[in-house]
Amino acid sequence: MGNVPGKESNGNNNGNGSMSTAAFTREFLGGDGNLNGQITGGLRYSSSRKGKNFEDPVVRQRRKEREIQKNKYRNKQIMNLVVKINENVDGGYLAPYDCYKYELDYETDIVRDLIINRELSPFFIPLQDFNENWTNDELINYILNNIKLHENIKPGDLEDNFEDPNEHRLHVSASSLKRKQIKIQKMKMKENAAELQNTENIKFLKDIKNKERDNDNNNDNDKYLQIPSNDLLIKLYKDSEECPICFLFYPKYLNITTCCSQPICSECFVQMKRLEPHFPHDEEDNTRDDEDKDPNSLISEVVKCPFCAISSFGITYTPPKDIRVGIYGKCLPGEYDSNDSNNSDNDDDDNDNESNEITELDMEDPFTKKKIPAVNNNSNNNNKEKKDKSPSIITIDQIRPDWEQKLLSARTKMARRSAAATAMHATSLLQGHSGHNHNTNQCPNNNNNNNNNFRSRGDSNRTSGSQLEAILIEEAVRLSLLDEEERKLREREKERRRK
Amino acid sequence: MSSLPKRIIRETERLISDPVPGITATPHEENLRYFDVLLDGPSGSPYENGVFKLELFLPDDYPMAPPMVRFLTKIYHPNIDRLGRICLDVLKNNWSPALQIRTILLSIQALLSSPNPDDPLANEVADEWKNNHDKAIQTAREWTAQYAK
Numbered sequence: 001m002g003n004v005p006g007k008e009s010n011g012n013n014n015g016n017g018s019m020s021t022a023a024f025t026r027e028f029l030g031g032d033g034n035l036n037g038q039i040t041g042g043l044r045y046s047s048s049r050k051g052k053n054f055e056d057p058v059v060r061q062r063r064k065e066r067e068i069q070k071n072k073y074r075n076k077q078i079m080n081l082v083v084k085i086n087e088n089v090d091g092g093y094l095a096p097y098d099c100y101k102y103e104l105d106y107e108t109d110i111v112r113d114l115i116i117n118r119e120l121s122p123f124f125i126p127l128q129d130f131n132e133n134w135t136n137d138e139l140i141n142y143i144l145n146n147i148k149l150h151e152n153i154k155p156g157d158l159e160d161n162f163e164d165p166n167e168h169r170l171h172v173s174a175s176s177l178k179r180k181q182i183k184i185q186k187m188k189m190k191e192n193a194a195e196l197q198n199t200e201n202i203k204f205l206k207d208i209k210n211k212e213r214d215n216d217n218n219n220d221n222d223k224y225l226q227i228p229s230n231d232l233l234i235k236l237y238k239d240s241e242e243c244p245i246c247f248l249f250y251p252k253y254l255n256i257t258t259c260c261s262q263p264i265c266s267e268c269f270v271q272m273k274r275l276e277p278h279f280p281h282d283e284e285d286n287t288r289d290d291e292d293k294d295p296n297s298l299i300s301e302v303v304k305c306p307f308c309a310i311s312s313f314g315i316t317y318t319p320p321k322d323i324r325v326g327i328y329g330k331c332l333p334g335e336y337d338s339n340d341s342n343n344s345d346n347d348d349d350d351n352d353n354e355s356n357e358i359t360e361l362d363m364e365d366p367f368t369k370k371k372i373p374a375v376n377n378n379s380n381n382n383n384k385e386k387k388d389k390s391p392s393i394i395t396i397d398q399i400r401p402d403w404e405q406k407l408l409s410a411r412t413k414m415a416r417r418s419a420a421a422t423a424m425h426a427t428s429l430l431q432g433h434s435g436h437n438h439n440t441n442q443c444p445n446n447n448n449n450n451n452n453n454f455r456s457r458g459d460s461n462r463t464s465g466s467q468l469e470a471i472l473i474e475e476a477v478r479l480s481l482l483d484e485e486e487r488k489l490r491e492r493e494k495e496r497r498r499k
Numbered sequence: 500m501s502s503l504p505k506r507i508i509r510e511t512e513r514l515i516s517d518p519v520p521g522i523t524a525t526p527h528e529e530n531l532r533y534f535d536v537l538l539d540g541p542s543g544s545p546y547e548n549g550v551f552k553l554e555l556f557l558p559d560d561y562p563m564a565p566p567m568v569r570f571l572t573k574i575y576h577p578n579i580d581r582l583g584r585i586c587l588d589v590l591k592n593n594w595s596p597a598l599q600i601r602t603i604l605l606s607i608q609a610l611l612s613s614p615n616p617d618d619p620l621a622n623e624v625a626d627e628w629k630n631n632h633d634k635a636i637q638t639a640r641e642w643t644a645q646y647a648k
Contacts, residue, residue, distance in 0.1 A: 128505055248505050268596065271560075271563050
């Protein structure tokens with residue numbers, strides 16, 4: 001029964017693995033302080049640490065609410081990865097062309113805002129092929145025959161490959177069941193997103209085809225205002241540039257690294273992230289287990305520039321002056337006309353007239369009615385503020401602000417693991433394996449090293465019960481401090497999100 | 500498996516149309532992410548005149564994650580262990596998505612020219628390399644002659 005203190009050590013920290021300190025001490029030290037009896041009776045704490053006995057209704061309620069919140073967040077993140085025809089900025093979109101199985105975990109709201117504010121290059125549809133010698137007709141011909149709103153999603157693409165090894169156990173743990181449940185929920189969200197994406201893709205292709213046909217018949221094209229005009233496509237893709245990371249061709253309005261002025265498309269930028277927390281390489285010591293190391297020495301390193309490896313990696317984006325369409329823009333992508341200076345950003349005085357124009361237009365076109373007018377009014381103020389500023393630098397930490405929390409939970413998990421190892425060790429010790437005597441003389445004074453001291457071998461001193469008790473209490477205190485620290489950080493995080 | 504990203508297709512084309520001297524990388528027909536690599540031992544090193552076989556695999560998240568590379572030919576080198584695993588920073592923490600198959604293989608070739616016994620993967624080899632340098636070089640030469648044909 002549950003005699004497996006390391007079982008929470010797989011790659012998942014969904015916050016439910018926290019052992020209450022009270023439970024820990026109670027289990028270990030027992031009511032009567034009869035340490036020996038308690039421990040030789042079996043390590044029971046791991047099976048009862050989430051026992052119903054310790055959970056009062058308020059806590060349970062709170063946990064439930066948190067679960068609902070988390071689910072909402074997951075769903076929002078996945079749905080925000082759907083490319084929508086209407087959500088376009090300067091001919092690009094608010095979600096990436098390839099969703100990578102909906103596993104992309106950057107903060108989607110932040111990125112959407114950055115794109116809308118023209119601080120990050122929008123997700124343009126990439127071209128697989130491009131030749132600078134193409135004439136405009138050849139270019140348009142290639143684009144119209146080849147672009148898709150989003151890469152096709154095949155049924156198998158949504159499966160994630162991570163398999164929980166604990167699922168195959170005889171006695172499946174509660175957290176493992178929960179993980180399975182989350183996985184199923186996530187799969188449903190992904191399927192919904194994929195379905196929505198397919199609908200958008202089909203509409204996009206159909207509109208492109210119909211627009212061309214109607215063009216030939218000289219019908220009016222107001223139906224297709226969200227489909228970029230040929231003028232816009234030529235303007236965007238005329239001097240396409242290759243992103244040096246994905247090798248795809250994009251309009252030349254890419255993000256530029258601040259350190260070495262290299263282009264990088266937004267698609268590649270949002271995929272970059274910090275490595276998992278790890279021990280510093282210099283101190284890597286192969287002779288020691290990870291469990292013997294101090295959890296507080298785990299580090300998380302900033303993402304370095306992919307091109308020049310400098311650690312202060314950031315990008316800037318300068319939006320095109322002569323294209324200003326879509327959200328907060330002056331017209332819709334279908335209306336863009338390269339000869340009409342109204343589409344561009346050159347003329348400030350035009351602003352007021354422009355917004356009137358768009359409102360009029362909205363009256364006629366139910367398609368645009370909902371979105372554009374609402375944002376358009378404050379856009380003018382926004383734009384004026386933005387205009388004087390030099391472009392702001394965007395970093396990976398900005399679109400993935402959760403790194404600090406990740407590091408902290410990695411440290412906590414590590415601390416728990418080493419505590420469990422210590423406890424295991426204590427048991428075997430009390431059960432009286434001869435020749436396994438340990439030096440615990442200097443123990444509980446030094447928080448960070450007490451496991452190590454405790455586990456170092458080769459001294460002939462016999463451990464007494466009281467010393468062990470002291471260590472366990474020390475361990476319990478340390479864990480509760482770590483728990484508290486983590487809780488505070490989570491709260492701060494929540495606070496920040498609320499703002 | 501989903502279709503192959505443009506980047507992998509382009510890299511493969513370039514590797515074949517414009518190969519690096521001393522390095523060939525050929526993708527498997529049934530799995531285009533899996534490459535057979537032949538690497539010439541750099542001249543001036545104890546691996547000179549040897550041809551080393553390696554395997555290279557591009558994981559799903561390549562180029563965000565580094566390729567996995569392993570020596571298949573037995574080699575006596577302080578940074579390469581008995582299983583052929585390679586200790587090289589650009590294959591781990593210092594990987595950058597701007598690096599390519601081509602540049603990674605060149606880095607491995609450079610590692611053969613300048614071993615780093617202070618950051619060893621094969622501890623015994625590294626000890627020998629530091630304490631009995633001539634003998635280590637000799638062994639590396641012998642292994643090259645024996646296995647890297």
